[in-house]
Amino acid sequence: MNHLKEIVAVGSIAFDSITTCKGSRQKILGGSSTYFGVAASLFTKVNLIGVVGEDFSDKEWSLFEKYKIDISSVKVEKGETFSWGGIYSDDFSSRETQFTNLGVFETFKPNIDKQYNDSILYLGNIQPQLQFDVINQIKNPSIVAADSMNLWIDLFPEKVKDLISHVDIFMLNDEEAIQLSGSNDLEKIAKEFLSHGPKIVIIKMGSKGSLVAQKNSINYVSVVQGVDVFDPTGAGDSFAGGLLGYVSINGLSDINKAVAYGSAVASYTVAGFGLESLEKINFEDLKLKADSIDIK
Template identity: 50%
Template sequence: MTTTKSILAVGSIALDSLETVEGNRTEILGGSSTYFGLAVSLFSPVSLVGVVGNDFPQEGWDLFSNKKIDTKNVQVESGKTFQWGGRYSDDYSTRDTLFTDLGVFENFQPSISEEYKKTQFLFLGNIQPDLQLNVANQMDEAKTIVCDTMNLWIDLCPERLWDVIKSVNIFLLNDEEAIQLTQKVNIYDAANQLLDNGPSVVIIKQGKNGALLAYDDVRIHIPVFPVNKLVDPTGAGDSFAGGFIGHLVNHGNNDFIEAVITGSAVASFTVSGFGVDGLLAADMDSIQKRKDIIRASMENFKNV
């Protein structure tokens, strides 16, 4: 577990109930750690940090095992697994939360076993900033810390979130969150402010419009893969992060443009099915084909 290619991820493991124009699903596997873990496991071994209740379905454990995802740091507590329900508008432009039942996640205190504290890559999923800091402070030698967040934490505890931002190498958020957090008028100014506050790389996700990658003097827009049918966007951001980090682990810690292309390709599978179904259809060959298409669209844009 102390190899340079090991990845540790902290976040939620949940059961989601979803309503979209394509149909409904009830209590299917979800959560930021779940999507990230399944995505990054395509590239590298990964260990999850999280908590579930004693109602967590066996098929969830079986899936993690089949994908060789390490769950030794996933606590099992008496009570209910975190559940979330959401409804997407017909054009997927908005999402309403129908219910949130934190269950055992409400009192979650991450605990990292000693053998994992030298893990070199750490992903902090979009959980409470205090929990993110808790995990980051337990890690002895993480050379790359990647952090995601969400608008809830910008609303509730922006100061603590800024503390997290100062302690990470790579920070991810979406365009609305970037504007809300920085109070800037556009994502380029938002990226500049974020870079001035700690991270060396900032990625601002723009949904169907791609992502802005910002580091050093580079500001580059990277498009998404054009999926034939959007089914369920849940977990796309975490899947993106999994593909992004998976590429960095395998190909070097500075290949950011190609890493974002990889993240976009992986996320395109997630949105093509309910829950994790679309992501489970991905393999390295199909990911590479989608990366080639994304890269070609970037070249075409340059030549216009």
């Protein structure tokens, strides 16, 4: 077992308004960093880099305190916190955005004045240039992991491709992988991405699980079965949090097990609105869920 690593994460902190067939919630705490931070804090110390507006209250700050998440690099700027609203289809296969208000996130420029030597660095699915800004400011990270999304692949495909060569772990979903590569063969895509330099490529396939590619292997990691989905928001970020949380303790020696833990954490997230279910995680139950996941 390796020495426990801290995690540094950059991404959005937001207010979400969500409607699904199971109900709705208005202006609840969300954002990629929030979901990632709560998930990863089950395993290790998490440091967040981000920005919020003046409307961010003690109630929201207290959540980060509860999980002992370091928020000293989260800046408060004049204006409103990033907010978003969406409606999911009844089968959760699609989502319609109702509104997006970037607020202070629109002009967010990471300016990191704290040293995070030898930490695991997680680059949430924010604009690629911001991801590079963080890479250039964090000295000697032990592992760099990045996620992306269809918006950035659509707007900045070359930047996203360049990002792949600067990270150890690259994650994205199957639709995004096809969009970025132009191929429909996920194994071929994963091998192509590996050729750019990362040690591990993870392609998330929703209910079908994840494809995990390394230099000499391709594995498939399933998901927790029988989950009653309420709200898929934050599933990908909490997946990354569980995955890198496991890596913070065990290193990269068993990345498939790390992916299983990521899937197990995500199964909690989707079982409630926002953070409602994720906050109820019991670690022993989490281990049982992770152990139930098939790895092929």
